[in-house]
Amino acid sequence: MTEAHSSREVLLTRTLVKLADTLVEGFDIVDLFTFLADRCVEILDVAAAGLMLPRTNGELGIVASSSEAMHILEAFEAQSNEGPCPDCYRTGQPVVNLDLATAHGRWPRFTPRALVAGFRSVHALPMRLRNDTIGALNLFRTHEGRMSESDVNAAQSLADVASIAILQYRTDIDLRALNDQLSYALNSRIVIEQAKGIVGERSGTDMAQAFTLLRSYARNNGRRLADVARQVIDGTLRPESF
Amino acid sequence: MMSGAVIMLVSDDAPLGSWCTSGEASGLMEEAQYTLGEGPCIDAYDLECPAIEPDLANPETVRWPAFSPVLLRAGARAVFGFPLRIGAVRLGALGLYRDTPGPLTDDQHADALVVADVATRAVLALQANASPSELATEIETGANLRFVVHQACGMVAVQLSVSLTEALIRLRAYSFANDRPIAEIAEDVVARRLHFDPDSEEIYEQ
Numbered sequence: 343m344t345e346a347h348s349s350r351e352v353l354l355t356r357t358l359v360k361l362a363d364t365l366v367e368g369f370d371i372v373d374l375f376t377f378l379a380d381r382c383v384e385i386l387d388v389a390a391a392g393l394m395l396p397r398t399n400g401e402l403g404i405v406a407s408s409s410e411a412m413h414i415l416e417a418f419e420a421q422s423n424e425g426p427c428p429d430c431y432r433t434g435q436p437v438v439n440l441d442l443a444t445a446h447g448r449w450p451r452f453t454p455r456a457l458v459a460g461f462r463s464v465h466a467l468p469m470r471l472r473n474d475t476i477g478a479l480n481l482f483r484t485h486e487g488r489m490s491e492s493d494v495n496a497a498q499s500l501a502d503v504a505s506i507a508i509l510q511y512r513t514d515i516d517l518r519a520l521n522d523q524l525s526y527a528l529n530s531r532i533v534i535e536q537a538k539g540i541v542g543e544r545s546g547t548d549m550a551q552a553f554t555l556l557r558s559y560a561r562n563n564g565r566r567l568a569d570v571a572r573q574v575i576d577g578t579l580r581p582e583s584f
Numbered sequence: 585m586m587s588g589a590v591i592m593l594v595s596d597d598a599p600l601g602s603w604c605t606s607g608e609a610s611g612l613m614e615e616a617q618y619t620l621g622e623g624p625c626i627d628a629y630d631l632e633c634p635a636i637e638p639d640l641a642n643p644e645t646v647r648w649p650a651f652s653p654v655l656l657r658a659g660a661r662a663v664f665g666f667p668l669r670i671g672a673v674r675l676g677a678l679g680l681y682r683d684t685p686g687p688l689t690d691d692q693h694a695d696a697l698v699v700a701d702v703a704t705r706a707v708l709a710l711q712a713n714a715s716p717s718e719l720a721t722e723i724e725t726g727a728n729l730r731f732v733v734h735q736a737c738g739m740v741a742v743q744l745s746v747s748l749t750e751a752l753i754r755l756r757a758y759s760f761a762n763d764r765p766i767a768e769i770a771e772d773v774v775a776r777r778l779h780f781d782p783d784s785e786e787i788y789e790q
Contacts, residue, residue, distance in 0.1 A: 404731070417731045522633055525697055529632070532671030535731045536748055539738020539774075549735055549774060575672045575738075575748060 350385055354496050357381045361503050370566040372530040374507055375406035376557070382500055383408045386493045388481040389461065392416045393469075393504060394427045395477040395524045402431060402478075403528040410550035411459045416480060418455055425452040427478045430466035434475040436498070437466040439488045462486045467498050469505040476505060530568040537571035541581040559584045587660065587683045590614045591668070591703055592625040593676040609658040613679055616654045623651040624665030625677035632674070634693070635665035639685040661685040666700040668707060671734055673749045675707050712756035736770035743780045754780060758787060 361374070375393045382391035390412035394402045402420045407413035419425035426437045426449075441463050445453045456464065461482040469477040479501040483489070489497075508524075534556070542552035560570045573579035588610040617623035627635035627647075637643055640652050640661055655663060660681040668675040678700045688696065733755065741751035755773075758780075759766040772778035780787050 413731070421730060522697075526633060529669060529671060532731075532734050535734035536671045536673075536738040536741075539735040539740075540742055541738075542735070542774075543739040543742035572672060 350496075353381070353385050354499075357385065358499070358503060361507070370530070370568055371507065371527045372405060372534065372568050373560075373566045375504065375527075376408075376567060378500060378504055379406045379408040379412075382479070382481060382497065385500075386481060386497055387483065387489060388465070389484040390480075390482045392427075392480045393477060394420065394431070394480065395469075395508075395527060396431065397524070397528055402428060403524075403531070405477075405527050405531055410553060411461075412480070412482060413553075415452075415456055415459055415461075415482070419452060419480075422451055424449050425456075426464045426466035427480045430468050430478040431475055434468050434470070436468060436494070437464070438494055440464050441486055443486070456482070460484050463489075465489060465494075465497070467494075467501040469501050469508075471505055471508070476508060479504065530571075533568055533575065534571045537574040540574050541584075544581045545584075555581065555584050585682070586680045588613070588681050590625070590679040591676065591707070592617065592629075592679060593668075593707065594629050594674065609655065609660050609681060610679075612658045613655060613660065613663070613681055616651050617679075620648075620650040620654070622648045623679070624648075624663045625679040626665075628665030628667045628677040628679075629674060632667050632669060634667070634696075636687070637664070638662045638687040641685065655681065659683050662687075664688060664696065666696050668700055668704040670704060670708075670752070671737075671748070673708075673737070673752055675704055675749065678703055708752060708756055709760075711753045712760055730767045730770070732774055733766055733770040736773035739773055740780045744782045 357378075361378070379391040379393060382388060390407070390409045392407035392412045393405045394416060395405050397403045401423065404413065404416045404420055407416055415425070416427065419427050426440060429448075430437045440448075442453055442457055442461060445464075462485050463483045465481040465483075467479045467481070468475045469479065479497065481489075481497060534553075537556060538549050538552040541547070541555055542549055545552070545555065547555065556570055556574070557567060559565070560567045563570075570579065574581060588608065589606050590610045590613050592614055613623070614625075617625050624635040624637060635647075637647060637652075640656050640663060643652070646652065660683060662682045662685050664680040666678045666680075668677055678696065680696060733752075736755060737748055737752045740746075740755055741748050744751060744754065746754070755766060755769055759769045762769070769778065773780075778787065
């Protein structure tokens with residue numbers, strides 16, 4: 343086992359342990375998914391990661407992205423219903439090692455956008471609950487070549503943890519609670535976008551920097567991202583104090 | 585099958601009254617909540633999640649001691665409240681009631697969430713003085729507001745020193761007045777090509 347390999351295993355194990363702890367303590371689903379997306383980037387050989395869940399009308403919505411570039415592409419996927427995540431969600435099957443250079447036929451509108459953003463290969467893994475697919479994990483890479491089998495397996499474990507997290511969120515989980523939960527998670531994500539606009543305008547930064555500011559503040563103070571966002575919106579927290 | 589529905593609008597945390605009602609006890613459902621300050625719409629608004637009472641006559645815990653008896657006398661047996669919201673923009677709640685007890689089916693519950701979503705968008709569009717046809721087109725075509733709209737909403741709220749709700753209405757109004765999609769307007773705001781000026785009605789492009 344190489345050193346890089348073994349440190350990756352350690353990080354994966356730590357991540358799973360931390361997630362297990364979080365599940366016991368109670369958590370905010372948007373925070374957890376943002377953490378998961380960030381860790382995917384650290385653990386796996388990918389440049390960006392994001393998680394998408396279906397809205398009540400069946401269309402996909404974004405819950406977390408590791409970067410603004412990813413976020414914009416995921417928003418496009420959600421809006422146009424085209425790309426690795428929608429395909430994965432629709433079929434329940436993983437989309438792995440799709441080289442974007444050969445994907446123009448499959449995703450004519452998504453592919454050029456992803457290439458311009460600097461991505462070269464894309465992957466999506468299903469979040470499964472029994473026989474249903476309840477969402478998908480998007481992984482984008484900036485270089486060609488296959489993702490190793492151990493990376494794919496590690497990614498699927500992380501996607502599975504995300505599914506468990508949704509289940510855990512309500513103990514008396516049924517389809518209805520799940521619906522409310524997803525609706526709440528997607529709404530929290532909108533709150534974060536609104537707060538990004540406020541932070542961006544007040545501090546004269548773009549949306550990517552505004553997101554970084556919000557996230558660092560939340561992390562450094564051990565706060566939930568959605569709570570920090572709500573405070574920015576109701577004016578009890580000023581972006582100047584970040 | 586529901587017996588009636590009410591859409592209650594709330595501004596600055598105070599109920600504004602109903603926007604529209606249908607069914608015999610609907611007026612009462614709205615009025616009782618307004619007067620008594622409790623009920624499914626108020627809970628759905630405050631707690632930002634659905635408020636469900638499948639049997640007003642035999643509740644597991646009495647949730648609305650003043651509201652429930654009034655509704656029971658008017659013939660309602662089950663009531664349901666769903667928040668009308670877009671992120672931190674909270675507009676009010678959709679209230680449903682039925683003259684027979686029992687929970688909503690999963691499909692009904694999911695449908696109610698969609699109806700609340702459509703009602704939210706309708707309220708916003710009408711506040712921006714959209715015509716019914718513009719509203720219909722928008723609901724048909726723009727199933728989801730794109731994220732850039734929410735970001736622009738935050739920026740415009742700062743530019744005009746107004747609430748997010750007001751900012752979203754202004755963005756909407758500008759989109760209708762200029763006959764351009766709201767996402768396009770929002771992209772201009774986020775790219776700082778378009779700025780909303782608090783000192784005049786004019787909005788200039790830089």
